[in-house]
Amino acid sequence: EYGIEKPQGYSVSFHYNPHVEYHHFGSSHPMKPWRLTLTKQLVLAYGLEYSMELYEPRPASLDELAIFHDREYLNFLSKVTPQNAKPDDPAYLSYGFGGDSNDCPVFDGLWNYVSIYSGASMNAAYNLLNKQSDIAINWSGGLHHAKKNLASGFCYINDIVLAIQLLLTQNQRVLYVDIDVHHGDGVEAAFESTDRVFTLSYHKFGIDRNGYPFFPGTGNINEMGPTDPTNRGKGHSLNIPIEDGIDDDQYKWLFKTVTGAVIDKYNPTAIVLQSGADSLGGDRLGRFNLNIRAHGFCVETVKNYGRPLLLIGGGGYTPRNVARTWCHETAVCVGAELHNDLPTHIPYIQAFQGEENGGGILYPDLHNTKRHDNANTQVKLHKLVAQAMENLRYLEG
Ligand code: V1S
Ligand code: CA
Ligand code: ZN
Numbered sequence: 001e002y003g004i005e006k007p008q009g010y011s012v013s014f015h016y017n018p019h020v021e022y023h024h025f026g027s028s029h030p031m032k033p034w035r036l037t038l039t040k041q042l043v044l045a046y047g048l049e050y051s052m053e054l055y056e057p058r059p060a061s062l063d064e065l066a067i068f069h070d071r072e073y074l075n076f077l078s079k080v081t082p083q084n085a086k087p088d089d090p091a092y093l094s095y096g097f098g099g100d101s102n103d104c105p106v107f108d109g110l111w112n113y114v115s116i117y118s119g120a121s122m123n124a125a126y127n128l129l130n131k132q133s134d135i136a137i138n139w140s141g142g143l144h145h146a147k148k149n150l151a152s153g154f155c156y157i158n159d160i161v162l163a164i165q166l167l168l169t170q171n172q173r174v175l176y177v178d179i180d181v182h183h184g185d186g187v188e189a190a191f192e193s194t195d196r197v198f199t200l201s202y203h204k205f206g207i208d209r210n211g212y213p214f215f216p217g218t219g220n221i222n223e224m225g226p227t228d229p230t231n232r233g234k235g236h237s238l239n240i241p242i243e244d245g246i247d248d249d250q251y252k253w254l255f256k257t258v259t260g261a262v263i264d265k266y267n268p269t270a271i272v273l274q275s276g277a278d279s280l281g282g283d284r285l286g287r288f289n290l291n292i293r294a295h296g297f298c299v300e301t302v303k304n305y306g307r308p309l310l311l312i313g314g315g316g317y318t319p320r321n322v323a324r325t326w327c328h329e330t331a332v333c334v335g336a337e338l339h340n341d342l343p344t345h346i347p348y349i350q351a352f353q354g355e356e357n358g359g360g361i362l363y364p365d366l367h368n369t370k371r372h373d374n375a376n377t378q379v380k381l382h383k384l385v386a387q388a389m390e391n392l393r394y395l396e397g
Helices: 016-020 033-044 072-078 090-094 112-130 159-167 183-192 249-264 293-305 319-334 378-396
Strands: 014-017 053-055 136-140 174-178 197-204 239-242 269-276 309-312
Touching: 014 174, 014 319, 016 112, 033 319, 053 112, 072 112, 072 174, 112 136, 112 159, 112 197, 112 309, 136 319, 159 174, 159 183, 159 309, 174 249, 183 197, 197 249, 239 249, 239 378, 249 293, 249 378, 269 293, 293 309, 293 319
Parallel strands: 014 053, 014 136, 136 309, 174 197, 174 269, 197 239, 269 309
Antiparallel strands: none
């Protein structure tokens, strides 16, 4: 009703299991699964469900997760509870749980949570393989830091790696693009020894005033995967390190130039886009100054290459803006323009009302809501692009 459709030919599927919403990492933890409730409410309020196929995927099984993860790790993850966890158990710490930062807490229903978001990414990948849709969306996925036997940075199971492994059954080359403000290290590591996956991540990189690196501390421009010339994965990772406060025009130019060059040279037959919303201005953990439409520009740019596209979530720690962004990007996929005034009959409407919360509109100005000065100069960005193009020469063989 509110979405005005533009004529275009992409069929879109939306993969969502609402049980994912009811999981809590703990009250002080920035990852809030209920941001997915807000996202769904906006998508429904704008009537976008009439322009897509909706799927309610089942949770993935342990056997399905074992196509990437170690079984010992999965056995531990499937059994650990807040009641039986032994925080000084060496296994517990070696698998990445607890610790000082408490990035990966053990909470009630953890196994259920990870099986649900992973099942949704796998279901979305199958839908692309079966040609049931051109674009498959799972906003609950995108947990790019998880390793085969290690939880890291709020990520326990790497649903992206699992989905890419499925896509590889019918695609010779899969491109992974990651616009979360953090480096997509887990996906990069998983495919470091193959030339059938190219990983491209845009992220904040650098050391803060207190000497702490921005999480996870990897992803400089010179990190291109294995250095051994006999390794097939050599040159099949590209990292774009960015400084605080990058603005819309700079990011759009950087994204279009670099992603365009990678797609032209690598010529993937399928693309996976991790659309982490912590690259927005005003994010609780992020440092960039992007507005919703600039973030959505990345989705639009990738979509316009017309390859089968898996679109997944990721980070995003200011829930009302995460919901706005992913609703906007769902609309971008189906080719709808959305009214800036939010529909009035949204449950949780108060989350979007009031000056502080964006004044009842879909596209509030997020520029400098957290006042990160822009440390990216045009000169630095041009040098970065020149180095990125140099790195891409490996693809010419
Ligand atoms: N930045 C940040 C941040 N904040 C937290 C955090 C805050 C409150 C809590 F109750 C629990 C954790 N952890 C971090 C980062 C991890 C960021 C993960 C981003 C995930 C994603 O968006 O990319 C994908 C979903 N963790 C750290 O900075 C780790 C430490 C390095 C901090 C310092 N300590 C001493 C060691 C661990
Ligand atoms: Ca990234
Ligand atoms: Zn992130």
